[in-house]
Amino acid sequence: MAISEQTVETVADLGRYKYGFSTDIESDKAPKGLTEDTIRFISAKKNEPAWLLEWRLGAFRAWKEMPEPEWAKLDYPPIDYQDAYYYAAPRQKPKLKSLDEVDPELLRTYEKLGIPLKEQAKLAGVEGADEMASGMPGVAVDAVFDSVSVATTYKAKLREMGVLFMSISEAVQEFPDLVQKYLGSVVPPGDNFFACLNSAVFTDGSFVLVPKGLRCPMELSTYFRINEKNTGQFERTLIVAEEGSYVSYLEGCTAPQRDEHQLHAAVVELVALDDAEIKYSTVQNWYPGDESGKGGIYNFVTKRAACRGRNSKVSWTQVETGSAITWKYPSCILQGDNSQGEFYSVAITNNRQQADTGTKMIHIGKNTRSRIVSKGISAGRAEQTYRGLVRVLPRAEGARNFTQCDSLLIGDRSAAHTVPYIESRNPGAQLEHEATTSRISDDQMYYCQQRGIDPEEAVALIVNGFCRDVLQTLPMEFAVEAQKLVGISLEGSVG
């Protein structure tokens, strides 16, 4: 018996005896709780090289010593990290002949997600689906269904061009050196409590490498979905754009209704080398909990980009409508001279949702530029905080930042806070900050209604208008979906 299999057996036995219930090997689930054995189990399941297991264990040991951060304006009960599962993989036949063989439950899920998937066959890994779709311009989808990529599409096609687009587990097997070189180079394991936890237990995610000089001709996309009950999701995404390359990556998420809080702590690392550009767009629509605040996802994400090369550029666009708790600050480290960072954000909180979100722009190189446009909408009894940092280091001659931070309140029980930190250690830097807080006026509502638009749609229309500057930066595939989402997430906020 191989060592990895032995470990799996051992941990499975552990689950049976120690915790009083059996581990269903069929569902490929690690026993509840987090110990070094859990991490060994994950690493063994994924057949990882020794260095990665050590990396994980190092992170885990550091994490145990770290306090959970408390500075965010978020209020939630303590999370019991031992009361969660850290590994669950869906069962999947390796190869399917046609759509009929695909688990109908899986297909129904795709439908419910309402994602613009042109070919579900492709997504479900039906043989020959790639040929069926060949020649069609479109979206390459790497679907993350409960921790493990069930399908990677357009892979062969992209590979021909030299683009690596696969799950990070596959990349670990196929390109261990590349993974080792970049993993943790933007967000080191000990960066923060949640990133550290992720480093210890990350299950899957995407890996992208765009080679020198190539403009990736299609949008790369991944859909995350949390399926198994109580499964913490610890996605790890790594995108590297080599010199002079360009890539646009879309990430979208939905989750079904759940009664218990679910923890999500992802890490996304982007690396842009000289003259490279990465555009990263997210639509996040996880279950926000019910009207009284019961259920909902806890979303603690670390997203960071290193604009390492000269003239490199990274643009983050996010539409955040889901989750009970959002803790998220997609950031740019502007290291290369003339590099640029952008952050466009729409965050909607309704009912009892709480979001503490923003960005960090760290200007290190000369003539670095950053632009922040944040639109926060708060309805019901929701609380929302924009927290942003613009830091200019002494060497960053000619650094410039523009920040625009607008809040829209709906009803009289929601709240919006703006906490912009600005630190400049270069007297020549130009920093601008604009902020507004407004309300949907009765006059606007009456005007819309007088034209026949019902109150709910009127709110959606007005809010979409408020977010327009940001929504316009989304790729077409997402823009329409995002507009609909804006309306859906504010349902019940009026009348």
Place this chain on the structure above:
Amino acid sequence: MPLIEIKNLHARIGEREILKGINLAIEPGTVHAVMGPNGAGKSTLSNVIAGREGYEVTEGEILFNGENIAELSPDERARAGIFLAFQYPVEIPGVTLSTFLKAALNARRKAAGEAEIAPVEFLKLMRDTARRLNLPDDLIRRPVNVGFSGGEKKRADIFQMSVLEPTLCLLDETDSGLDIDALKVVSEGVNALRSPERGFLVITHYQRLLNHIVPDVVHVFADGRIVKTGDASLAEELEANGYADYTDAA
């Protein structure tokens, strides 16, 4: 049957009674003008018909196509065919006039159980209507009323009215803030909509609008009541003598 019939309508805001027993019936195909001094309750009348929140109807009723509309929300009334051209059109940042009108049009269609308008058809409707009203194309692509001049706002409202084709058009002081050229354009737009099945209630302080939109019936409004009703010549008489006679009487 009148298009709209208002019977003994009393309405108030808070404790203050503003409409004190209005009786008015508009037949299809006719234009009624309501004239009166500031503060007489003219705008209140249009808002009560349109169903704006904050006004309490204490007595009387409004029948639209024979149906009592007391229980209908503003958007339901709008979809039933009531349109109000605002004295002060409201700005909606980030929402283009085109997007806005499409939402309004589709709301009507949805209520009527029809499919949404096809993009090509909508585009053509917008273009044709804009051309007819001599409305600059760029106005349609700009956010609703944002940065519009006073004249542009009123023209945009009439443009909306032309696209939505209501059966009852309420024009609330549409002439206010318009220069003579804009007044002409707006009036032409309104006149182009006059038809046997459509009725108008034109609220104005001044007679000059009525030189362009010639009414069939003129009502003089003072202190929450209609104090005199006559034909178009009544407007001219008012222009010459002012409202003093009526405000004293009321």
